[in-house]
Amino acid sequence: MLRLYAFIASASGVLAAPSPAGFELHAYYTNYPGLGAPAINASGGSFWIHKPTQSYCPDSVANITTCPLGNGTSFVAGGQAGTLFMNTEVPGGQQVYVAPNGLLKYTVPHSGNIPEGSLTTGLIVNATTAQLNRYYTFWMCNLPEDSNVWQVWLQYEDEKGSIRIGGQGDKNACTRFVLISEPVQGIGAWEYL
Ligand SMILES: *[C@@H]1O[C@H](CO)[C@@H](O)[C@H](O)[C@H]1NC(C)=O
Ligand SMILES: *[C@@H]1O[C@H](CO)[C@@H](O)[C@H](O)[C@H]1NC(C)=O
Ligand SMILES: *[C@@H]1O[C@H](CO)[C@@H](O)[C@H](O)[C@H]1NC(C)=O
Ligand SMILES: *[C@@H]1O[C@H](CO)[C@@H](O)[C@H](O)[C@H]1NC(C)=O
Numbered sequence: 650m651l652r653l654y655a656f657i658a659s660a661s662g663v664l665a666a667p668s669p670a671g672f673e674l675h676a677y678y679t680n681y682p683g684l685g686a687p688a689i690n691a692s693g694g695s696f697w698i699h700k701p702t703q704s705y706c707p708d709s710v711a712n713i714t715t716c717p718l719g720n721g722t723s724f725v726a727g728g729q730a731g732t733l734f735m736n737t738e739v740p741g742g743q744q745v746y747v748a749p750n751g752l753l754k755y756t757v758p759h760s761g762n763i764p765e766g767s768l769t770t771g772l773i774v775n776a777t778t779a780q781l782n783r784y785y786t787f788w789m790c791n792l793p794e795d796s797n798v799w800q801v802w803l804q805y806e807d808e809k810g811s812i813r814i815g816g817q818g819d820k821n822a823c824t825r826f827v828l829i830s831e832p833v834q835g836i837g838a839w840e841y842l
Contacts, residue, residue, distance in 0.1 A: 654840075671723040671736035671837055672774070672830040674781060679789065679826040681799075686824040689801055689828070690840040691722040691735065695754050696801040698789060704838035705758075710738075716839050723837035724830075725773065733772035736837035743841060745772055750815035753787075753801045774830045781828040790816030790823040 670738060673688040676698055689696040692703040706716030721734035724745065735743040739758045748754050749766040763769060771782050781787075789799035802816040802823070817823045 671725055671833045671835065672720060673723050674828040675831055676789065676826045677829050680824045681789075686829070688722060688831075691755060694757060695752055696722070702838070704840065705842050706839035708809055710839055710841060714785075715805065717836040719815040719838035721833065721837055722841070723833045725757070725820065727772075730770045731773035732769055735841050736833070737840050738836055738838075739840035747772075747803050747805075751803045751805045751813065752815055753803060755841060758842075776837050779830045781830065786825065788814050788816065788823045788825055789837040790818075791821050793818060793820035796821070798823065 661715045675686045675688050676684070677686050684698070687698055689698060690700055690702040691697075692700050702720060702722045704717075704719035706719060710716060717738065725734050725736045726732075727734050727744070733745040735745065735755050737743050737758075741759060742763060743758060744756045744761065744763065746754055746756070746763050747768040748764060755766075771785060774781050775783065786804040786805060788802045790802055791797070800816055802814055804812055804814050807813050814823055
């Protein structure tokens with residue numbers, strides 16, 4: 650079972666009503682110089698900085714209606730127990746979760762599959778501060794093969810009570826940051842790949 654710093658937050662948090670309003674999540678307060686506050690991008694089931702959004706709209710949809718632009722990555726609040734979903738139209742939706750190794754992920758289209766031991770709650774934006782759960786500790790870790798590309802992780806506590814950052818290795822760097830929501834118009838993508 651994944652133990653994040655912040656169970657208290659999801660247990661005591663007041664849950665906002667479901668809202669169809671989409672928002673991006675921007676990376677703030679990193680120690681990484683010159684980064685700015687970019688939106689995190691969905692690609693390959695996890696979230697990135699300096700990697701393009703990967704989305705798709707099938708011909709069967711494109712032939713009968715207009716596909717969303719699909720160039721940005723946006724989210725919608727799930728409403729229920731602080732769940733978070735991708736801002737998509739694909740039937741069944743795409744849910745955001747924290748995998749047992751702390752990687753922030755989203756479900757593949759047409760599958761609700763979330764690995765056992767993952768966490769799906771507490772992924773809630775504070776209406777006043779616009780911050781995604783300030784009791785969760787987010788890290789971005791770059792790739793050993795490309796130090797400019799960063800992936801989004803959450804810190805967790807292992808069985809022995811030690812703090813772990815799943816993306817941290819011998820050959821890369823990690824830096825803490827927070828996620829701040831910014832509203833967007835319309836649907837983000839038909840589906841994210
Ligand atoms: C996110 O993806 C978009 C669209 O692919 C791209 O233009 C943008 O540069 C990416 N953002 C970052 C921070 O990599
Ligand atoms: C979509 O339209 C194109 C062009 O008319 C057609 O070739 C294709 O078979 C259509 N695809 C689907 C899935 O309906
Ligand atoms: C997506 O493309 C539209 C149209 O070119 C542009 O206005 C918008 O800023 C882009 N969004 C992102 C997140 O890149
Ligand atoms: C939102 O943040 C404010 C300011 O930090 C805090 O006072 C408030 O309790 C938070 N709301 C929730 C629902 O956590």
